[in-house]
Amino acid sequence: MFGNEDVLVCSCNYITDKEIREVINGLLDEDCWQLIVPAKVYHAMEKRGRCCGCFPNVVDIIIRTTEEYHARRDSTDDEIFDFMSRLKQFHEENRRADIERRQKGHRAA
Numbered sequence: 001m002f003g004n005e006d007v008l009v010c011s012c013n014y015i016t017d018k019e020i021r022e023v024i025n026g027l028l029d030e031d032c033w034q035l036i037v038p039a040k041v042y043h044a045m046e047k048r049g050r051c052c053g054c055f056p057n058v059v060d061i062i063i064r065t066t067e068e069y070h071a072r073r074d075s076t077d078d079e080i081f082d083f084m085s086r087l088k089q090f091h092e093e094n095r096r097a098d099i100e101r102r103q104k105g106h107r108a109a
């Protein structure tokens, strides 16, 4: 499935799956237990989300790459499980806040 192929994830900034994974791995090298969000990845690339339509995909890549990163290290299963639950919950909350924000914006418009 997702091997090393180069898939275009963000068409606004022309960013590929591979570039995103590289940045995530770099961020995890700095602090492997940090919670990464798409804006942080783009900021590290000196890019910005424009339409932000790619963010859900970037979240998926963040989760998958983080999981793989810890699988390669000697983190214990408990540590990984705990961290991945927090990461997924964090993104879920962000996603919900995002939807709410959009709905509010819509109503105000």
Ligand code: FES
Pocket (backbone or CB within 6 Å): 009, 010, 011, 012, 013, 048, 049, 050, 051, 052, 053, 054, 055
């Ligand atoms: S597709 Fe990534 S910001 Fe628009």
